[in-house]
Structures are given as structure tokens and as C-alpha cells.
Amino acid sequence: MTQVLTQGFSRAGVEALSQLKGEPAWMLEKRLAAWDIYEQTPAPLGRRGDLGVMTRVARYKYDALVPYVANGAHANGHQPLPNWEAGLLVQRNSTVAARELDPALAAQGVILTDMDTAVREHADLVQRYFMTGVTPHDNKYAALHFAFWSGGLFLYVPKGVIIDRPVLARYLLDQAGGTNFAHTLIIAETGSQVVYIEETASSLPEGTTALFNGVAEIFAKDNAHVQFNSVQDFGPGIWNLTTKHGVPEKDGYIHWIVADLGADTTLANLGTTMAGSGSNGDIVGVLFATGHQFVQINTLSNHAALSTSAETYFKGVLDDQARVDFEGLIKVAHGAQQTNSYLSDHTLLLSDEARAEAIPSLEIAANDVRASHGATTGQIDAEQLFYLMCRGIPEDQARRLIVQGFFEPVLDKIPSGELRARLRSSIVRKMTKGQQVMDESDWHDVTDQWDIEGAGAEAVAIYGGDE
């Protein structure tokens, strides 16, 4: 049972998709409204003199893609829920292949399902929140997402419910010319808590491409706490365009931890609107780009209420001909007094041909504000390298140690030990250009040496099984 839409994006394609899904009229209306905005919005080409990531995104041949490829429900990728996870969702290309929720949580009123099901079964909640955290007006690619979204995760955590184990989503792409338009909607009611981990991966035939265009909308009501972890580990050929936005209400907290490691081209829009007084939105970012990877990261800390705080902290390592454009914005609305907001981006260049630019900026319309931003870009320090080599450590290993050390402070800010270990092994693998599988001594880098953290073998992949 394979259903496929015709190649290319069109208004007729939007209608066909909605019909195929048997959606209510209100969702088709939202899709069509988004499609109109997509068509009316010119492709953003970036700033004058930037590194050209946006231009590359704009020139991508979107019409060669198939907007929807159904692989059949539960055809592949179904994995039983390991007992340390609260819930799980797996999506392959356009459709969800597996989902599970701990029955004990379901009994407490927690809802975990795919978005298509949520549209049918939880229309009131979806109608209230969908397309309000992120809108088609935010950027052209978000508009495309809202026109063609398919699958994704819907998570509702009722008032006061604290989920003590992570909820996991895995988004996969293995169809040449295929797409994954996963939509993530998380609603954490008053006083609730949840940790969400999203992992993306792909395997494409060589020389082919596929598109991941994901949107995440996160709502943390009064005093709710959402930790959103994202590990983007796509293989070659993937165009990865994402828009994620969180809205914490009074004393709510949304904590983003994002790692971008793979994909040919990444455009990541990530932000928080502190909508309630005392709310907080932190972003911790880890970036490692090699080869011809192009990355554009746009962050926003939008302070719209009294006494809110946010810290954005990114660290990136670039090798080969990689290019990273980082634009970070702190915005403080009129009347958003007692704001604390910090933004920093640090980049280490391992190659003379790698390029990085960071443009932090402030728009402040209140007067009782503490805000600062900073960005650094540098190369491996020759004295550090000589020092390590003087102790017998060969140059390539010494460089690896320095890179590990560079990442360490940002990894330190990641609450989950499993995730830290997972990222350490990804970084080691990437530094050795994938030539080297994790061997015993690299393993010590990750566990005993790099940090005495006690990661077990299961820490290499968040998921028990291999794809």
C-alpha cells in the first residue's frame, strides 16, 4: 500500500493531500492559506555579503520533490518501547511508522499520537494551538510546511503531570526525492513537566536528495517545564529546513538543546517568545559542520512580558569548506522590564577554507534590561597544539582533544547524560571523518577520558536498535 502525490508543489497538491488524509475543512483552509503565503513570499536570499547559505536554500530544486510518500503504517521501524522511555514516535518519510505511550501515562490523561490522528481526535486542542507558535508568515519554508505538513508528534501533558522519562521521536528519510514534513505540537499544561528528544537520520542512495521540513510549536503553560532536545544527524543529500518556536506562559520554562551535525544544507530557525511574566527560554546549541555543509542558524529570544530571562549559547566547529551563518536576535518589547538576556556564539575553524559569520543583534524597547551578546571565531591555538604534542600526542589526536575541549562547556549544559554521551560519540566519529568506528580507545574518550560519565554501550544510540 503505497500512496504517492505527483511530483512538485502546487495548490492542487495541497488539496489532493488533504483529501487523501480525509481532513476536516478547517485544516484544508489552513493549508491553502499557508500555500498562498508561500507563493506570495519571495525566497529569502540573505544579507549582502553573507556566506550564501540562504541563496543555496533558495536555489534548491523543490519541484523535483514528491510532497507525500506513504510507506504504509507500521511497515517499518517499529520498535518496542524500552522501559526508560515514556513514549515513542517513529516517522519514515511522510508517514508515522510507530508510536507508543506508557499506559500508566495514558491513564493520567497524557496524549501522545501522530498529528494526523490528533486533527481527527483532538480537534479542539489542535485548532487552539496549531499554527499559533509558528505561522506561515514567519518564513517562506514554514509556509511550505503548513501547506504540506504530514505526520509528526502531538503531545499533551495535563495539568500537574510530571513525566520523569523522556518522550522520543525519530524522523527518518530514505526516499530519494522524498520529503518529511513532520509537525511537532507539544502542549504542557500548568505545572507539568516533560523532556522530549527528537532524533533525525537518513539513508539515501548516493547523489540523491530529500527534504526535511519540520516545524515544532511548544507551549508551556504557567509554571510548566519543557525540555526539547534535538539531535540532527542526517546523512548526505538532506536539505534540512526547520522552524521551532516555544511559548512559555507565567513562570514557564522552555529549554532547547539542539545539535546540528549532519545534512548537506541546514536552515534552522529557533526561538522562544517569553509570553508570561517570569518565564524563561534557554537555547544550548552544538554545531559541527564538515565537507561542503552549509548551515544557517537564526535564533530569537523574544521578551514580551515582565521579568523574563533567556540565555542562548552556541558552540560550533567547522572543518573543510563548511560554512555557517549565525544570526541571533534578542528582542525586548516595550514594557518587558527586568529582562535578562544573553547570547553568545563561539566558533572554532579547523580549516583555512571553512567560513563562519555571526551576527548577534539587540532590539530593545524597554529600559530596565540586562542584555549582552558576544561572538568569537578562531582557529586552533598553535601553543596548545605544541604543548599537547610535546607530551607525545600525535597532531591529529591533539587536534581532536582540543576540539573535544572546545565542546566540553556546551556539553556540560546538557542535562541528559545519555544525550551528552551520544553527542560525544557523534563528535568523535565526525572528527575521524567516519573512517574510524568507535574503538576501545575512542570509547575511553567518550566515557572515561573525555568525561568520567559512565556511559554504557546503549548510550551510543538513543534508540536500542540500529536502523
Next chain:
Amino acid sequence: METQTPIQTAELVIRNLHAKVEDKEILKGVDLTVRQGEIHALMGPNGSGKSTLANVIMGHPKYEVTEGEILFKGQNVLDLSADKRARLGLFLAFQYPASVPGVSVANFLRRALESVREGYDPNAPAQPNGQMDKRKALPPAEFRKLLQEKMQILKVDRTFINRYINEGFSGGEKKRAEILQMAVLQPQMAVLDETDSGLDIDALKIVSDGVNALTGPNLGILIITHYPRILGYIKPSQVHVMYQGRVIKNGGPELALELEQKGYEWLTGSPDENGEAKA
């Protein structure tokens, strides 16, 4: 001794060594020999080229050797990178060691020890789980035991090994960390570059005791110092005086005493701090 016939005693022979940095010649024909088991002191006023010599011995890429040779174990090391010189048994205790944020002392030392162990092959392919022989990976327990033993000698606090290399270390902690590394790596020829500078008398004693605990027939030491003070704790058999890029005088321990009484002017004919390029 010929370069073609390597010998196994770890002897450091420096012959007519010239080196420059950014077109400025700093070493202008250094001759010096230190044999295994001997302790030598290299003294001289600031800017005489002592620290440059230490860095050139280890192969700092900033310096260009224009003439002469450095032989260790009968092998000319000038074409070797710093890590290869270290694996051959050379060690430099830095005057101003670099800090490496995010890399713990334990992590670093273990990797370093693996590297200098005999039979280490940096190009050996990764082995499947459990086969560590080619890379000489050290069992963590064995390494910790060794490290704790050496830390006791240098009176180093236990928390020290989890700190990042030299990051936020006091002057004394940096010097002790250098000697701790020397104790763990067990080189055959160690150059101690101004290891006494910036140390109070208690720290100087601890560091000197640490060095003395390592001395023996297998270790040659070249102590580079501006002040004779450390030579009250570590006794050299030979003393050399360096000035304007050359060794201008060689003698026994009595030479250090003479310098203490008379200063360098006695030999150089000009006051100390004479504006020569600092190494």
C-alpha cells in the same frame, strides 16, 4: 659518534645550533652535551636564548633552525615533529605551559602516556572491542594507580586531575603539573625551563623534591634557570652559561656559586636585563 650509527644511551648532543624567529637570529651556534644520568644547569641573563633553546630542542614550529644539529640517542631529531621527539624520550617542562580548556588533566595524561609507551603505533587501525594491544590503551585502573602514586610525591590534590589542563592554575600549580607529567611519562632527557620561576620557597621545595625523586642513571636533566636558587635543591654536576645565543662558559657546580656572588656582568661585561631579544 655518527648519526648513521645510533647508540642506545640517551645522550643529547647539540652542535653549532643556529635558530631564528621571524628573521631574527636568536641561537648563534650553541654547543652542549647532556648524558643520561647527568644533571646540567644552563644559566644566563634574560634574553640570552635559553628558552628558545628549550623550544627548539622540542621542535616548536615558530623557530627555524638554520644551521647545526640536535642529536638524541644518536638520531638527528630536527626533522621530527614534537610528538615524535617526545616518544623518543625527550621532555620539556614549560616555563609558561599553555592551558587547554575543556580537557582534563587525567584525560590528557592518559592519552599522553599511551602515546609514549613503547610499541605505540599512532597509525595502527582501530581494533575491534577488547583488542587494545596496537594502540596501547591503558586500563583505567592501572592508570589511576600510577597517577595517584605520582600525585602523592608531588603533593598534588586529588581534585587536580579532573581540572582542565592549566586552566586557572596558580603559578605553583602549573609547575607542579609539569613535573607530575614528567613523573608519569618518565622521559630519558628532560629540559626544565625556568621551573623555579614564580615559586615561593615551599613550592620550590616540593617541585625540587619531585625532580630529585625522578633522578637516576636513566634520566638526563637540563635545568634552565636565571637564578641559582633552585641549584641549592637540585645539584647539577655541570653548569653552562649562555649569553647572546651561545654557551660562553662551562664549569662545575662552583660556577653557579660564583654567578650568585658576582652576577652575570662578570662574564658578559654588561648589566643584566640588557635589552637582548627575549626568548
